[in-house]
Amino acid sequence: MRLLVVNSTNSSRITDLLAEEAGAAASPDVRIIPVTAPFGPASVSCRSEMVVAAHGTLSALAEHGDAADAAIIACFSDPGLAAARELLRVPVVGLGEASMLTACMLGGRFSILTLGARMKAPIMELVNQYGLSARLASVRALERSVLPSGDSEAVDGAFLRLARLAASRDGAEVVILGEAVLPGVARRLAARLSLPLLDPMTCAVQQAELLARLRPSKALTGSYRPPAVEEFVEVACGFAAAFGPAKT
Amino acid sequence: MRLLVVNSTNSSRITDLLAEEAGAAASPDVRIIPVTAPFGPASVSCRSEMVVAAHGTLSALAEHGDAADAAIIACFSDPGLAAARELLRVPVVGLGEASMLTACMLGGRFSILTLGARMKAPIMELVNQYGLSARLASVRALERSVLPSGDSEAVDGAFLRLARLAASRDGAEVVILGEAVLPGVARRLAARLSLPLLDPMTCAVQQAELLARLRPSKALTGSYRPPAVEEFVEVACGFAAAFGPAKT
Amino acid sequence: MRLLVVNSTNSSRITDLLAEEAGAAASPDVRIIPVTAPFGPASVSCRSEMVVAAHGTLSALAEHGDAADAAIIACFSDPGLAAARELLRVPVVGLGEASMLTACMLGGRFSILTLGARMKAPIMELVNQYGLSARLASVRALERSVLPSGDSEAVDGAFLRLARLAASRDGAEVVILGEAVLPGVARRLAARLSLPLLDPMTCAVQQAELLARLRPSKALTGSYRPPAVEEFVEVACGFAAAFGPAKT
Amino acid sequence: MRLLVVNSTNSSRITDLLAEEAGAAASPDVRIIPVTAPFGPASVSCRSEMVVAAHGTLSALAEHGDAADAAIIACFSDPGLAAARELLRVPVVGLGEASMLTACMLGGRFSILTLGARMKAPIMELVNQYGLSARLASVRALERSVLPSGDSEAVDGAFLRLARLAASRDGAEVVILGEAVLPGVARRLAARLSLPLLDPMTCAVQQAELLARLRPSKALTGSYRPPAVEEFVEVACGFAAAFGPAKT
């Protein structure tokens, strides 16, 4: 089974990291195909970057997606997810949605830990878009200034404090580490927390495998049917050219 | 990997059917362990039967659950699901929830097809309990009187009409066949419908495997921590005796 | 008028307590018929116990319910309530629902005080099942460790602090003492609180009397019509035998 | 026990009708005190009339309310209800709210039958204000042109058709006859419908009796505490003079 893993940023260093994490989470017979968005922001930490990342991600998926058995948008805010499901023949999952839905099977309400207070509102909006607001206990954010120190013990400790506050004050029964590129943190935190803690990449890889095995029919009616070529003509970047003909 | 499949009814004939369906949906290295509830209704098609089935299912899980890697409540109304997550150390999934959450990854709103109009309201209540009402397009029911004929073409045709109405009138983008024991129907319908159609047993087996692989921490705090023995003393059926000590 | 009061636990000592409280709340011409569930947990303070209690309560109701004019499930989490309404010809009320709906007639949002933090989430879920989440200000819990002292002044003081926090911080305009077996506490608290405070047993007895006087038609269509005997066959405990024939 | 029944319109003929209906619904020891609003519309069938009726009703309650044990706003749209609860020391119920909350104890979702299509939206807004939208199956309206005929069989038949559509198409499990002045209709319909059907006046009288027996504390804090005299000064109609001093 081939899983496409799209890095929504333009950083190949992050692509390598994501590929490694995805590989560690995948079943033995799965081949991870990492792709960097053809253009995109350095990170996805505000709404403007989400918009650019959605386009870059969709471009990557349009070019490479249908050659895989399923695709993963390797970014917690799931840029371009609904559009990708419309465009591609194969299933597509996003880190945010995959971890939230998995959390729903492990307890009542979940909290999401993120980096940077400015992403709290966009993540709450994302949860609302998925119709899951009733399942959200809280979004709690660690300031990015904590991170550069490189002191993993300090980072772990800070996240652990957030997770415990989510449980004791917000009523979280499951905690999601809402960041794609914090290697090892989820594993270490899980061992120290008396609640289930989910790593989004692991959830996304596993759900992508699951959907690939289900082989659901591609919608040919309704709002998720693929756009017709004549409908979808874009001048920039050869985007339409790349996937358009495949839709006829 | 061992997956416990609990039949919430008291019919061993149905247990055999469910075991066969589960086996067909499982990965090669998975061993299905079928169990019939020690007591229960003949079918789960009203609220009273849901109550009895929840107890019978929980009893079966209490006795057999922690010996498996994950457990499946093989009934669409998920009797006893939240309690089972509290009680067991291993993940538990229900057919209803597993198929609804899987549907969320394939489109916007889903419809559920069921047997017997009296289950429409309980299923809508179930969707609301999961916080997913915003994702529900409709619940549509086929009258049971259609079934005894044994004419599978007629049954398929009736469900196909329901599914198409769900799409055209209710805006469903994904359809869930909300019944556990209709062998082959989901597969045949999927081939004739231009939308994704989900079989609950397949979704449940796959999600149970996924959660077993994740090996999430058992909650030791919050409302999903296991009940203390001194809290949980029941006189009937040796229920407490069966799993109580394991919780100390 | 005869009101059946079902103790959802298996403790006859609690049945006596509940009968006394119910009697004190009832109108002069009402005869309280106390019944202990034929099986059940020692208390109902987690989801697993709610499942067992629902079955035990339903069994008691099936055996004794239609001989009364209305029935009361004397437990705040209302185990088996919806199923009982389906099964019985006479009205059934639960302590939780009856007090919440009564609270709605006395102010805007209500708070519920409970014993043990692990019941906070299940009570919030109950409120959501009733569609009343928009009316809920908060659920606040007193740890059970406060109780054994037997110092009623300390217990009263602890609940009073919770009630005042519910008003000042959570915006509660009405407070519900969400426990069935705290004799005298509600009455004493009411005298010291400058907001309406409701005792669930009093609300339930009064609402049961009210519904018995209304004599509403039993639903013979829709999801609350009684299950047909052929639908409802259970092997354990002679449950089906007890009420089944009465439904033909 | 004395129950004040306020007619929100200015028609003494309707006051007589309401008093008769209330008397028929009340317990033997209850004395109904009918009051006509000092000013008001001829009927309450649009938003403008609701505004005037709320003021007239509140004026009547301010003058007569605290002399009774509880008060009833005898109009389905409950004009002035929340304000009355703030102003009076005794409980106040409205026909709309009392019947909706009673319906919640008899089934899952309820439908409301009303007169005149223009009240459909205001009634839906009322249900939303009470936080009960999740419990509403539908509002169905009979055109007023059906009524003048005086042919009670025709009126009954028309309402019966609405009630049956509410059940079969909208999923109603309980039906509320959302009009105060249709003597005998609810009783006759109840006998012909296979679902519980509620008469708002009966529900309101019974709930008012219940609250009067509960004797809940008047809120002295929060948003339902009575307005201070210095806060509430109104020049028209001697309104403030009537109840103001009583609040000091």
Next chain:
Amino acid sequence: MRLLVVNSTNSSRITDLLAEEAGAAASPDVRIIPVTAPFGPASVSCRSEMVVAAHGTLSALAEHGDAADAAIIACFSDPGLAAARELLRVPVVGLGEASMLTACMLGGRFSILTLGARMKAPIMELVNQYGLSARLASVRALERSVLPSGDSEAVDGAFLRLARLAASRDGAEVVILGEAVLPGVARRLAARLSLPLLDPMTCAVQQAELLARLRPSKALTGSYRPPAVEEFVEVACGFAAAFGPAKT
């Protein structure tokens, strides 16, 4: 363009203040027509006053409304707003709704600052009536006791602290100063706050001008069509006489 500005209280001093504020907010070619409600409370700071103010406001609008191009209900709780839209041929806006809808165009969630804790619940109920609860971050109240000092720096400082708490703790992205008669406060606060802060009168005047320019059709069907004269007959105050005939 003529904008009617209705003071919902009976204080002509406040009418002068409101007229001045409205004039300052209006476009050059707009003529402000200030009107005091023919009767009403001294201020609108509890539910009872909201009821009386709604009637007084509606009376003023009935008499003067259709002579203007649009009308403004110059009170944050929008007394009589929906009824006014039904009754008048010209657009009507309220300070509360106009500022909330304007806030929706400037950020995600808004907070409302008000005077007096007892208005917190009614304002939350208002937001819910408008279907905007998902956009509300919080309502925060300044106690009225802060105001009499006349020390505008103290008042400004107190509101500024509230606004900053709304942002930092409640996640507000826009702040609404929920009071009509605090001249100059909004302007001064806006200069000191690093978020958009809205003055309700300015929003209302601008939205009223906008709607007047749109000249939308008056609804002649549905629940907002004007009441028929025969439907709307009121005995008090010559209210019906004033506007009734104009509706024929």
Next chain:
Amino acid sequence: MRLLVVNSTNSSRITDLLAEEAGAAASPDVRIIPVTAPFGPASVSCRSEMVVAAHGTLSALAEHGDAADAAIIACFSDPGLAAARELLRVPVVGLGEASMLTACMLGGRFSILTLGARMKAPIMELVNQYGLSARLASVRALERSVLPSGDSEAVDGAFLRLARLAASRDGAEVVILGEAVLPGVARRLAARLSLPLLDPMTCAVQQAELLARLRPSKALTGSYRPPAVEEFVEVACGFAAAFGPAKT
């Protein structure tokens, strides 16, 4: 006053049309500055096109936005709207949101008429993102095949039928013509419909003027503060270069 009007598609013919419509809707002293997105789809009629259009629109806004007094995203699905509010110093409105919020001031629930059934679900999702689902009566779609005929009477008639169904069946009190480029249709329909009908471009131009006059503070805290240059680095198209330095 200068209003930037961004055409989210790549068609300069449509830009001319939009500029003309915007000019007709604007106040005399307003200068419309039309801009075509530097890249984008031919139309915005599916989720994939919404993603590309959001990026193209944001690029145009980043380059031209802060030179105007306010900006308009001239597309009903508001591509890039929240991100634009984060990025720009001046107010930004979208046709969809502006018309929905304006509709809220004219009645209770609104319906949206659109072209092509596949946009129904995305528009419902948009309404949900704005927290306005409780105000939505329905989305009704005209199939695009109706249009090419060029027979404006046929188009008008088809929309008029949709609008009337929205009122009579769905309970709409206001109708929004959810398309940007149907010159003259809204005006002609408004004259034939007995309910308010809104043209999105007119609403957007008017709301943009209103916000420009309000001159709200740009958020410098919270999730709408502008992204820091170091956060926002994009390699493609010189996007970051265009606006990045302006943010320091």
